[in-house]
Amino acid sequence: MLREGWEVVGVDRLQDVEQPGYTPKTLDIRDATAFEKTVAEFKPDAIFHCAAVLAHDRQNRADLWSTNVDGTATVAQAAIQAGVKSLVFISSNCLWSTSWSRPVTEDDVPAPVEIYGRSKLAAEQHLQSLSGRLGVKIVRTPTIVAAGRLGLLSILFEFIHEGRRVWLVGDGRNRYQFVSADDLAQACLLLATSAATGIFHVGSDSVPTVREMFGGVIQRAGTKARLAQLPRRPAIAALRLLSAAGLSPLGPYHYRMIASSFEFDTTRLRNATGWRPTIGNTEILWRAYQFYVEHLDQLSNEQKGSPHRRVSGLGALRIVKWLS
Numbered sequence: 001m002l003r004e005g006w007e008v009v010g011v012d013r014l015q016d017v018e019q020p021g022y023t024p025k026t027l028d029i030r031d032a033t034a035f036e037k038t039v040a041e042f043k044p045d046a047i048f049h050c051a052a053v054l055a056h057d058r059q060n061r062a063d064l065w066s067t068n069v070d071g072t073a074t075v076a077q078a079a080i081q082a083g084v085k086s087l088v089f090i091s092s093n094c095l096w097s098t099s100w101s102r103p104v105t106e107d108d109v110p111a112p113v114e115i116y117g118r119s120k121l122a123a124e125q126h127l128q129s130l131s132g133r134l135g136v137k138i139v140r141t142p143t144i145v146a147a148g149r150l151g152l153l154s155i156l157f158e159f160i161h162e163g164r165r166v167w168l169v170g171d172g173r174n175r176y177q178f179v180s181a182d183d184l185a186q187a188c189l190l191l192a193t194s195a196a197t198g199i200f201h202v203g204s205d206s207v208p209t210v211r212e213m214f215g216g217v218i219q220r221a222g223t224k225a226r227l228a229q230l231p232r233r234p235a236i237a238a239l240r241l242l243s244a245a246g247l248s249p250l251g252p253y254h255y256r257m258i259a260s261s262f263e264f265d266t267t268r269l270r271n272a273t274g275w276r277p278t279i280g281n282t283e284i285l286w287r288a289y290q291f292y293v294e295h296l297d298q299l300s301n302e303q304k305g306s307p308h309r310r311v312s313g314l315g316a317l318r319i320v321k322w323l324s
Contacts, residue, residue: 004189009042011035012051029071032078039078046086046192049075055116055251068119073126080134086192089127091140091199092120094253099174099260106140106199106268114252124199137191138199139184142264145284146181147291150299152249157292160217163224169239170232170259172211177203177263180284183277190273200272201264206280216282217289232259 001008002021009023010016016024023042027034029051039047051071053064072089079087094117095110112118127136145153159166179202187202208216211227218225239255242248250258269275292299 001185001189009038009044011038028067029074030066032074035074036078036081039082039084043082044084046088047075047079047084048088048090048188048192050090051075052090052116052120055114055253061115064115065119068116069122069126072123076127076130076134076136080130084134086135086137087127088137088139088188088192089123090188091124091138092117093140093142093177093262093264095121095124095140096262097253097256099257100262103263103265104201105265106201113256117253131197135195135197137194137197139188139191139269140199140201140264141184142177142179142203142262144181144184145178145288147287149181149288150292152254153285153288154292154299155249156214157289160221160223160225160289161293161296165228166214166218166225168211168214168227168229168259169235171229172214172227173209174259174261175207175209175263176257176261177207178281178284179203179277180279183275183279187269187273187275190275191269194273196272198268200269201266202269202275203264203266203277204279204281204284205266205277206282207263208280208282213282213285217286220286221289221293235259 002019007021007023009025011025011027011029013026013028015026018024025038027038029035049072051067053067055064076087078084093104094114095112096104096108097113097117098111110117110121112121124138127134127138130136150157156166183204184202187200191200215227218227236255236259239248239250239258240252243251243255248255266275266277
């Protein structure tokens with residue numbers, strides 16, 4: 001946004017560093033008085049609502065729900081009061097947790113099975129109820145990946161970098177879509193300045209099988225890593241038990257989708273804005289892996305900041321590493 005000449009105000013519970021064109025504000029979006037005051041002070045043309053608590057980030061379910069749902073209502077109310085033209089809301093593919101044989105469209109009915117997906121759906125429904133009062137653009141996104149994205153991907157990167165076996169759950173022929181952070185940002189900017197409202201799906205065009213994607217990164221990494229295969233049903237059953245016992249970094253969504261196929265149909269976004277993705281899954285993952293390797297000495301699993309920016313712990317999956 002700064003590169004394109006926008007003046008930006010960032011709102012976060014964490015402190016940030018001010019720079020030319022960028023003003024950080026440290027506050028919680030559930031603090032209606034503070035948030036409304038900030039919006040009234042700066043009178044933005046658009047609000048990009050990306051704030052959320054993740055299911056594997058907090059044990060306090062009430063905190064997740066109040067942030068993702070009540071916080072969204074606070075953001076929307078402040079936008080209406082200040083006469084903001086556009087509210088771009090980042091939603092999720094966690095609205096579903098089953099395999100699809102075709103791309104999912106905006107008309108398909110969501111069916112979330114865990115609290116994060118349910119909170120995102122509830123936030124969507126509230127925003128849609130404000131139609132006519134606020135220009136709402138809901139962006140449903142698959143896994144967002146770019147240089148610096150770590151989290152659960154850091155487990156994959158660790159195995160590749162150390163030349164271990166990289167385990168596929170099932171035969172690896174499933175296809176799971178990513179989107180690059182830059183492509184997502186461009187989609188949000190186009191929607192913010194567009195008259196289009198409603199729900200829009202975003203995602204990469206090039207979605208190879210997971211086997212092809214992981215294999216492509218391993219080949220370019222040049223390590224001794226190699227693909228190996230676990231039987232699908234026993235592996236998922238084991239991951240479910242480990243998750244229930246709190247011994248795995250993988251939550252319900254992850255173990256349900258680890259061997260499943262999921263892609264978004266992005267036709268509506270393309271037609272509304274002219275947006276096109278610029279990078280495919282394998283290249284996106286490769287760039288994230290390169291960042292991991294180049295910054296390995298600086299990485300840690302400290303508990304500050306977004307879990308997507310931290311190295312994930314292995315939990316009981318460390319046993320799998322020993323066997324790899």
